[in-house]
Structure formats: C-alpha cells, structure tokens
Amino acid sequence: MSGNTIGVLFSVTTWGESHGPATGAIVDGCPPGIDLAERDIQGALNRRRPGLSDASSSRQEADAVEILSGVFDGRTTGTPISLLIRNKDAREGEYDALEEVFRPGHGDFTYFHKYGVRDHRGGGRASGRETAARVAAGAVAAKIIDRAGMSVTAYTKALGGIVADASLCVADMIDSEKIRSNELCCPDPEAAAGMLEKLREAARNGDSLGGIVEIVVRGCPPGLGEPVFDKLDADLAGALMGIGTVKGVEIGAGFEVAQMTGSQANDPMTPEGFTSNHAGGILAGISTGQDIVIRVACKPIASIAKAQQTVDIHGKPVVLNVKGRHDVSVIPRIVPVCEAMVNIVLADHWLRQKAVRV
Secondary structure, three states: OOOOEEEEEEEEEEEOOOOOOEEEEEEEEOOOOOOOOOHHHHHHHHHOEEEEEEOOOOOOOOOOEEEEEEEEEOOOOOOOOEEEEEOOOOHHHHHHHHOOOOOOOOOOHHHHHOOOOOOOOOOOHHHHHHHHHHHHHHHHHHHHHHHHOOOOEEEEEEEEOOOHHHHHHOOOHHHHHHOOOOOOOOHHHHHHHHHHHHHHHHOOOOOOOOEEEEEEOOOOOOOOOOOOOOOOOOOOOHHHHOOEEEEEEEOOOOHHHHOOOOEEEEEOOOOOOOOOOOOOOOEEOOOOOOOOOEEEEEEEOOOOOOOEEEEEOOOOEEEEEEOOOOOOOOOOOOHHHHHHHHHHHHHHHHHHHHHHOO
C-alpha cells in the first residue's frame, strides 16, 4: 500500500489501523542534537485524543507515546525516530454489522474497490485514529521549526454555520492559550458557546457537523518553497488535503481573489514591508516572510446514527444506522492534526532550504 509517506529531507511514514494493536510513525531526516522526550510529543497528543469535548467519541485512549529509536540521552541521534501509540480501547465487535456494508460518505467503498479487501473495524487506515501518528510526528517537526523561529497555531474558525468574529481571528492577535481556554479551540468564546449548542443538537438528532479550521504560521523566513512543482503552498495544501476530513484548502484571500481586481489582490510593498497579505505569506510558491494564513474546510463525520441508504459488497440495497463510538464533529480534535501537517511541511522545506543555501 503506497502513499503512506510525506516529505523529502524530513519524511514521515505512518502505519497502523483504528482497531489494530497500535498505530505509529517513522520520522526520518530529523537532525541530530535536538532535545526530544516523550513529554514533548505527549502534549500535542493530549489535545487530539478522544473524550475531551461533547463533540468527540467516547472511546477512551490515553494515546501514550513511546519513543523506540532515534533518541539517546534525551537528544535526537540523526537516525530514524520510531514512535508507537498503543490502542487500548478498541472494540472490534461493534463493527461486525459493517463487514459487508459500505458506510455512505466513508472510505469503505473506495478502499474495497482499490484493494479488493478492507479492514471494516472502524475504517482501518481511513479512520481518524490514524491521525494520532501524524500528531506525534508533527511534534517532532515542531522542535525543528522552533529552532528556525517559526510557530504554528490552528483554531476553529466556523462550525455548524456559526463563524467566529473576524476581529478575534486576526493573525497577529491569535493567542494559543486563549484558544485552548474553551473545548472547541475557538478564539471567540461567544461563538464557541453557540457552536457547542449546535453540536449537542446534532448529537440528539443522530447527525454530525462540519466546520472550518484556520492555521497561522508566524516567523516563517522568506525563501522557503520550490519554484515549480514543490511550491510551499502546493505542499501545504497537499498535506492538509491528506487529512481524511478535509475537502478544501484556502491560502490567504483564497477564493475571494476571484472577485478582486489586480489592484485589490496585489500586496503593495514599501521599505518597511508589505502593506497587506492577500497572498497569505506565499508568492510564486515561495514564502514572503509574512504570516502564512491557511483555512481548511472539514466535512461532517460520515458515521452517523441516522438511517441512510447504501449498498453491501454484493450491490444489494441496505438501510444503515451506524452504531459504535463516533465523533459528532472532527472539531476540535482536528485542530492539532492541522498544526502537525503544517509543522511537517515546514520542517521539510526548512531543511531543503538549508541544503540550498549552504
């Protein structure tokens, strides 16, 4: 099965299934001499694990990470870092009814037609459980970009049609602690309260909700990214689209640029710097030194309790009510996953740029 690795000089390979014994990641290309301990990774995993909000699954997983290789005496050695996260609360029997039935909106149908076989236990590799490995690897990447003066912060911009106040989402005003002060990781507490009520309503109705996550990169130096096929924005978009729930990515003004004139969309330059940031911190695929601003559209969870029309592997019609433990929304658990994927891309491009400018 290909497509499990991201990155060029800093690469991450994830492995494992939702209801297998464990999941994890192999991180290759991490420079030696970086302070790294399990506690550095655990903080990020704690923000992603289930059971932290009304939106999340009741599955109880500590998501305790184990570093199996690549670290000695608290420092990276430059060799591959192997990260292990054991599954402690898997309940395979809850998925017996799905062995021959495709869930609408899920990867069941496409995995079956690609491989002729699929792991129906929670979705196997297509499960959100796989993202735990990404978050663990992203925490390693964060140690690299921190050395370069970069930081990545993601937060909930919208959920269930409720949008956070734009004045509280200005890139240079974003406060990570304030974002994490509410269970939905939203910088607008009033909007967060409305979002939470929407989630409870969806749960009562056996349904799910989608939303928008915004990601801000501060401190990115100019010059990261390749000029043609490995553009920084292309790699960021690809990494974020690689998250199962993401169906759209915007950078900077995004789709709004289609309604602008050139004079409106261009970011004027002065001796003091750019006067606006419609480009979202990237021009011609290369970072400008401004904040990088990205938004991702997350679809509603596919596994819902409402009756849905589907078919089984024999093509026969089935009315399905999905049982088991599922999130009502990927938000807020997807927030640290978005940060992780951006961390990984930035770490890779930072190391690639260092190789260019020796």
